[in-house]
Amino acid sequence: MRSRRGVGDATELEPAIAAAAGAPGTALVVFPDIFTGAHHEQIIALAERNKLPAIYPYRFFAADGGLMSYGINTPDVFRRMAGYVDRILRGAKPSDLPVQAPNKFELVINLRTAKALGLEIPPKLLAVADEVIE
Structure with missing residues (x-):
């Protein structure tokens, strides 16, 4: 069974994760956004306390105690971004530059x-x- 439960603020994290943990065979998928990044320590601690396996979007989640992460390789994205900054500073119009998608992903397991x-x-x-x- 799939369930998608979002939270509006940090006070909703604990009941949402506890409810998810109550269903057998459940795991947590944490999506990349500002909210989850800002509250990553709380999310990791709640998943661990509730014995809920979880996968996160960035390496720092796994490094801080999350079970695993799979997502873009952030240093690679920033390295590639430097080339865009250089081109813009040399006079290129940002609207003329091609859109680039991440092409390097990493799996980290704790x-x-x-x-x-x-x-x-x-x-x-x-x-x-x-x-x-x-």
């Missing part, structure tokens, strides 16, 4: 969190991960 949740990560998944936090 084995400490997996162990705390009682999860065994398949070796094939560990083998393809860009980073494994032990």
Whole structure:
């Protein structure tokens, strides 16, 4: 069963995550936005407290204790952005520059969190991960 539950503010995080954890076979998918980034520590702690496996959009979530992240490689995006800044400073009109989509993604798995949740990560998944936090 799929359920999509958004939250309007930080006070709704705890009941939303607890409700999700109450359903068997449930996992949490955290989407990239300003709200989840600003409240990432609270979201990670609530997922851990509720024994809810979760996947996050950025590496820093996994580095801060989240189970795993899969998303754009932020340093790569910023490196590519520098070329755009250079072209604009040399006189190019921003509207004339092509739109670029991220082309480098990374999977980060936190084995400490997996162990705390009682999860065994398949070796094939560990083998393809860009980073494994032990």
